[in-house]
Structures are given as structure tokens and as C-alpha cells.
Amino acid sequence: MSIETIWVLAEVADGKPITTSLELITQARSLAGTVEAVAWGPGTADVAGTLGEHGVTTVHDVGDIGDALPGVPVASAVAAAVAAGKGPDAILFPATYDGRDIAGRLSAKLDRPVLTNVVGLSADDGGLVSQHAIFGGTQVVTARFTGEGPGIFVVRAKSFAAEPSGGAAAAVVPLAVDDTGATNTAVVVARHVEERSGPKLDEADVVVSGGRGLGEKDSYAMIEELAGLLKGAPGASRAIVDAGWVPYAYQVGQTGKTVKPTVYLACGISGATQHLVGMKNAKNIIAINKDQDAPIFTVADLGIVGDVHKVVPKLIEALKARG
Amino acid sequence: MNVVVCVKQIPDPAAPAALDPGTHNLVRSGKLILDDSDAYGVEMALQLADAAGGGEVTLVSMAPNGETSGLRTALAMGAAKAILVSDDSLAGSDALSTAKVLAAAIRRAEPDLVIAATESTDGYTGTTPVQVAELLGLPSVTFAKKVEVDGQTVKVERQTEAGYDEVTSPLPAVVTVTAGVVEPRYPSFKGIMAAKSKPVDTLTAADLGLDGSQVGAGGARQQIISVVEAEARSAGEVVVDEGDAHERVIQFLEQLKIL
Known part of the structure; x- marks a missing residue:
């Protein structure tokens, strides 16, 4: 099976396609002759320019889905297109909340399996093969689909670089939602935005993260202060997000954000596999932890064996003194 | 209200994991334990x-060797x-095949609500619960950080990139919960003793009307081509703090031109 057409789920946030979607579109250009996108929401026409710049020729627009969650309507629209013989050879999804929902629904609708946690995609023997980092990134599995039907891949953020190719605005064509029965009955009744200042966690040049070693919720304030002094973003391990110290949006790791900053400063984080997966590709890693056997030290370029409650305040003081 | 919780029994995450060199399946021959992520779903269901x-509260699970x-x-x-x-025929099942098995088993329990973790700790495909919902023709709400049931409606706070959404869905529905949605209880001694005599209904794929072309390695339509060691990131300099380690950090940041 040769790869002629790839569809990429173009998720839109704040009026722009999300970076991970642009990364997937960029990679899809090198794998298929035709790259098209699937989008939903009231503003698809407004993102056709950016999508076109990155190589998308056509945007299949599911349209405004109102208060529905996107999983069911978007998957149903794509499944209908595939059933009508108008589907692509492969569909790439960003590993976001909605991307995973849509991919899961689509997989069951088409009776096609799904490959998730993809960190690399290449063409091989006329088909697509995907790379997956397993066991905390210590091993790389290469996999492919067998049988008929489009390949469904869910790809992690920052697996590729997003680069425009200078194309014209993509054409927008409607993609109709099929009958969804009882499945599409969940509704969003309110949306809450948790404000945060400074650079975005997944775009910051410096990320300062805190973990359970901080001991208590109040100690997280020094992580935020240190991040601020370094013009970076504060992050967190799953342990303290689960404990309710900071919102989920701060989480770095398997179930949180994947970050690739110039410097990642891990404070009081032991380095569980779940966390390492999200940050081990940082260009430089500094770890501060009092347990010299903590796994975080196996990936740290600079490891400080010490108490975060002593080292971090001194660091903050020294940075303030520099002005 | 009857609740089904999908639970996975996994190799102890603290023990080194391995893939079988022949089948590339995760080795599950040792003792299996309850996936930590599922303890939150069990607690949520009980509450x-x-x-x-x-x-x-009924548990539904798929595992080798009974x-x-x-x-x-x-x-x-x-x-x-x-x-x-x-069932031996289930070895090598992909996420969709697993979802078919779980959906068929859940149907028997006729629950008002199905709860699962957002993803397992060992496989972390993260799509199985939604696939189950689609196979059962049910709505789903994923990534719940708070769940309440009011009559025939489930109210969920669902995590989003920006914060969270309040979502409502009619029952029956499938809800996936994040770790931290509730604090799981520790089993009491009385509970542990009582658990020994609680009914576990063991079924085969055939009991559920599934054959080998739909599940297990025979039903999997994805294959692993290779498994290689990743480029290891090596440990660098280690400094034991004697009151001045912050100076080394500053120096390091200066070298990187962050300062």
C-alpha cells in the first residue's frame, strides 16, 4: 500500500491550529503526496491560511459542534468519509485530550486498531511505520498496521519540528456528521480557564519543575519564583498534581506535557518513568534531590545532591542579587 | 446504582519490564498486581x-492464567x-481487541455507569475506555478530575488544555478518571478477609461470543517490526551540596547563556 493521502487532525485553540497539529502536517508532507486536515469549530475558515502555509491543500470542516465534546461528532464525520471511499491512507492525531477521544471513537467505528504514543513516523516498503518509546524511553519499538483501512496514529507533541512550506490557503470543504445515536449526548455546560503568567510550559526556554520532595504545597511558591527569575515556566511532577498542589496544566510527563526546553530544572523530583518520558529530551537537565540514588540523576547533566529547601532559596537569593 | 470498573492487573511497575523476544508482547508471567491508576476508579465507584x-460495584478485567x-x-x-x-487466545490482543472483550463482559453486568482509568500504567495506550464506549453505544467523558451522579445524570469536571470543562451526560455512560480524582482507601483486614470469598466469574472469549479472528494475536492488525535500545542519556556531573551548590548551578546557567 503506498501512501498517497494523509489527513491530520487540526485542533484549534485561541483561534490558531495547535503546534502539535502543525508538527504532524509538516511531517506528513514528507510522507505523502497530499496532506489534508480535519477541523471543527466555528472558525475553521480563519485557520485555512496557516494550515495551507504548512502544506495542507484541503480542510475537511466538521463545522460548529456546539456544546458537544468533539470525540463522537468528529470521529463520526471521518468514519462516514472512509465508509464512502473518500478516506485517506492514514490519519494522524495529536496526543491531546480531544485527539485521543476522537482516535479511540474512530478506531471502534472503523474496526481498525490505533497506534498511540507515536514519537516517529517514516515510510517503509510503501507503508507507514511508527516509532514508540517504551519503558521510560529506554527502548524504541517500530510498528505498523496490517490489513485494510486507514492507519490511525496518535502522536506525541514535539516529535517533529513544525515548518511552513509557503503554500496557499487551504480550501475548506464541509465534512458531514453521521448519525451518532445515544453516543453524542454528553454536553459541556461551562468552560473554566485557569490563568497562568509567563511563557507557556511547552514553549518555554527554561522549565523549573517541583515534585514531592518539596514536602508541602506552600513550598511550590519557590518553584514559581525561581521560574519567574529565569523567565521560564513552572512545571510539576504527577505526584504533586495528584495531591492537588498545582493544576493539571502544570504536569510534565507521560500524562502531562512533553517539554524540550534549553534547560530543565527538576527540584525534588525523583524521576519516575512517567515523568522522564515528558522531559528527557530537554537539551540540558539540572536535578536537585536529596536522594543520591534517585533515577533523575541518571539523566541529569548537572545533579545536585542536596535539600531543595536549602539549595533553591539560595539560588533565588543569588539570582536576585544579580538583578 | 450499579457501577462497573474496568481494572487491569499488571506486572509490578517497580520490577524491570521486558518484552518477549519472540512475540514482542509484554512479559506477564510473574505475579500481577492491581494497576495503581485503577485504585482511583474503584474508590470513585464505591463512593x-x-x-x-x-x-x-462490579470489576471487569482481562488477564492471562486466571x-x-x-x-x-x-x-x-x-x-x-x-x-x-x-483465555490463552487473548494473548497479544491490541487495545481494540481488549475493548471488544471488555465491552462484551460489561454488557453482562448492565451497569448504570462504567468507570475506567485514563490509561494503564504498563501499556498506556489510553484509547480503550473510549473504544468500549463506542462498542456499547454509550456517551463518554474522559479525563475526569471530579465526578458526581445526580439521578440519571453524571456531572464531570473534565481536564482541558486551558483548565477544565463542566460536562454532563445522561446515564449509562463511560467516564475515565485521572489519578487524584479521589483518595483510594487502603483495604481493611476485614475487607481482605471478605474479598477471599467474593465471587469472581471467570469467562473465556468463546463464552462472550468472540472468536480468534476478533481478539488476541489473531485479531491484532498491528505488528511490531523491531525493538531497539534507545540512545541512552548519560548521567553528568554530580555535586553533593555543602552549602554552595547553588553557585555551580549559576555557573552552569551562565555557560548555557541563560544568564
Whole structure:
């Protein structure tokens, strides 16, 4: 099976396609002759320019889905297109909340399996093969689909670089939602935005993260202060997000954000596999932890064996003194 | 209100994991334990059934060799009974095949609500619960950080990139919960003793009307081509703090031109 057409789920946030979607579109250009996108929401026409710049020729627009969650309507629209013989050879999804929902629904609708946690995609023997980092990134599995039907891949953020190719605005064509029965009955009744200042966690040049070693919720304030002094973003391990110290949006790791900053400063984080997966590709890693056997030290370029409650305040003081 | 919780019994994450060199399946021959992520779902289900004034919590699991040790942990927490699907033909099942097995088993329990973790700790595909919902023709709400049931409606706070959404869905529905949605209880001694005699209904794929072309390695339509060691990131300099380690950090940041 040769790869002629790839569809990429173009998720839109704040009026722009999300970076991970642009990364997937960029990679899809090198794998298929035709790259098209699937989008939903009231503003698809407004993102056709950016999508076109990155190589998308056509945007299949599911349209405004109102208060529905996107999983069911978007998957149903794509499944209908595939059933009508108008589907692509492969569909790439960003590993976001909605991307995973849509991919899961689509997989069951088409009776096609799904490959998730993809960190690399290449063409091989006329088909697509995907790379997956397993066991905390210590091993790389290469996999492919067998049988008929489009390949469904869910790809992690920052697996590729997003680069425009200078194309014209993509054409927008409607993609109709099929009958969804009882499945599409969940509704969003309110949306809450948790404000945060400074650079975005997944775009910051410096990320300062805190973990359970901080001991208590109040100690997280020094992580935020240190991040601020370094013009970076504060992050967190799953342990303290689960404990309710900071919102989920701060989480770095398997179930949180994947970050690739110039410097990642891990404070009081032991380095569980779940966390390492999200940050081990940082260009430089500094770890501060009092347990010299903590796994975080196996990936740290600079490891400080010490108490975060002593080292971090001194660091903050020294940075303030520099002005 | 009757609640089904999908639970997975996995190799102890603290022990080194390995893939079988022949089949590339995760080695599951050792003792299996209840996936930590599932303890949150079990606790949530127990609390919701309690708040609704009664009803049973039923566990549904798929595992090799009739494995029940992880199920006993969840039964000891307070679940009433379990349905275990165990069959040699299920080895090598992909996420969709697993979803078909779980959906068929869940149908038997006729629940008002199905709860699962957002993803397992060992495989972390993260799509199985939504695939189950689609196969059962049910709505789903994923990534719940808070769940309440009010009559025939489930109210969920669902995590989003920006914060969270309040979502409501009619029952029955599938809800996936994040770790931290509730604090799981520790099984009491009484609970552990009681769990030993709680019913575990063990079924084969054939009992559920599934054949080898739909599940297991025979039904999997994805294959692993290779497994290689990743480029290792090596440990760098280690400094034991003697009151001045912050100076080394500053120096390091200067070298990187961050300062």
C-alpha cells in the first residue's frame, strides 16, 4: 500500500491550529503526496491560511459542534468519509485530550486498531511505520498496521519540528456528521480557564519543575519564583498534581506535557518513568534531590545532591542579587 | 446504582519490564498486581454507589492464567464481585481487541455507569475506555478530575488544555478518571478477609461470543517490526551540596547563556 493521502487532525485553540497539529502536517508532507486536515469549530475558515502555509491543500470542516465534546461528532464525520471511499491512507492525531477521544471513537467505528504514543513516523516498503518509546524511553519499538483501512496514529507533541512550506490557503470543504445515536449526548455546560503568567510550559526556554520532595504545597511558591527569575515556566511532577498542589496544566510527563526546553530544572523530583518520558529530551537537565540514588540523576547533566529547601532559596537569593 | 470498573492487573511497575523476544508482547508471567491508576476508579465507584444509596460495584478485567491477585485487592477495597475474562487466545490482543472483550463482559453486568482509568500504567495506550464506549453505544467523558451522579445524570469536571470543562451526560455512560480524582482507601483486614470469598466469574472469549479472528494475536492488525535500545542519556556531573551548590548551578546557567 503506498501512501498517497494523509489527513491530520487540526485542533484549534485561541483561534490558531495547535503546534502539535502543525508538527504532524509538516511531517506528513514528507510522507505523502497530499496532506489534508480535519477541523471543527466555528472558525475553521480563519485557520485555512496557516494550515495551507504548512502544506495542507484541503480542510475537511466538521463545522460548529456546539456544546458537544468533539470525540463522537468528529470521529463520526471521518468514519462516514472512509465508509464512502473518500478516506485517506492514514490519519494522524495529536496526543491531546480531544485527539485521543476522537482516535479511540474512530478506531471502534472503523474496526481498525490505533497506534498511540507515536514519537516517529517514516515510510517503509510503501507503508507507514511508527516509532514508540517504551519503558521510560529506554527502548524504541517500530510498528505498523496490517490489513485494510486507514492507519490511525496518535502522536506525541514535539516529535517533529513544525515548518511552513509557503503554500496557499487551504480550501475548506464541509465534512458531514453521521448519525451518532445515544453516543453524542454528553454536553459541556461551562468552560473554566485557569490563568497562568509567563511563557507557556511547552514553549518555554527554561522549565523549573517541583515534585514531592518539596514536602508541602506552600513550598511550590519557590518553584514559581525561581521560574519567574529565569523567565521560564513552572512545571510539576504527577505526584504533586495528584495531591492537588498545582493544576493539571502544570504536569510534565507521560500524562502531562512533553517539554524540550534549553534547560530543565527538576527540584525534588525523583524521576519516575512517567515523568522522564515528558522531559528527557530537554537539551540540558539540572536535578536537585536529596536522594543520591534517585533515577533523575541518571539523566541529569548537572545533579545536585542536596535539600531543595536549602539549595533553591539560595539560588533565588543569588539570582536576585544579580538583578 | 450499579457501577462497573474496568481494572487491569499488571506486572509490578517497580520490577524491570521486558518484552518477549519472540512475540514482542509484554512479559506477564510473574505475579500481577492491581494497576495503581485503577485504585482511583474503584474508590470513585464505591463512593458514587454509596452516595446513590446503594448498588453494586462490579470489576471487569482481562488477564492471562486466571489471574485474580489484583482483583482481590479491589474486592478488598469494597467491590462486590468481578468478571474476569481469561483465555490463552487473548494473548497479544491490541487495545481494540481488549475493548471488544471488555465491552462484551460489561454488557453482562448492565451497569448504570462504567468507570475506567485514563490509561494503564504498563501499556498506556489510553484509547480503550473510549473504544468500549463506542462498542456499547454509550456517551463518554474522559479525563475526569471530579465526578458526581445526580439521578440519571453524571456531572464531570473534565481536564482541558486551558483548565477544565463542566460536562454532563445522561446515564449509562463511560467516564475515565485521572489519578487524584479521589483518595483510594487502603483495604481493611476485614475487607481482605471478605474479598477471599467474593465471587469472581471467570469467562473465556468463546463464552462472550468472540472468536480468534476478533481478539488476541489473531485479531491484532498491528505488528511490531523491531525493538531497539534507545540512545541512552548519560548521567553528568554530580555535586553533593555543602552549602554552595547553588553557585555551580549559576555557573552552569551562565555557560548555557541563560544568564
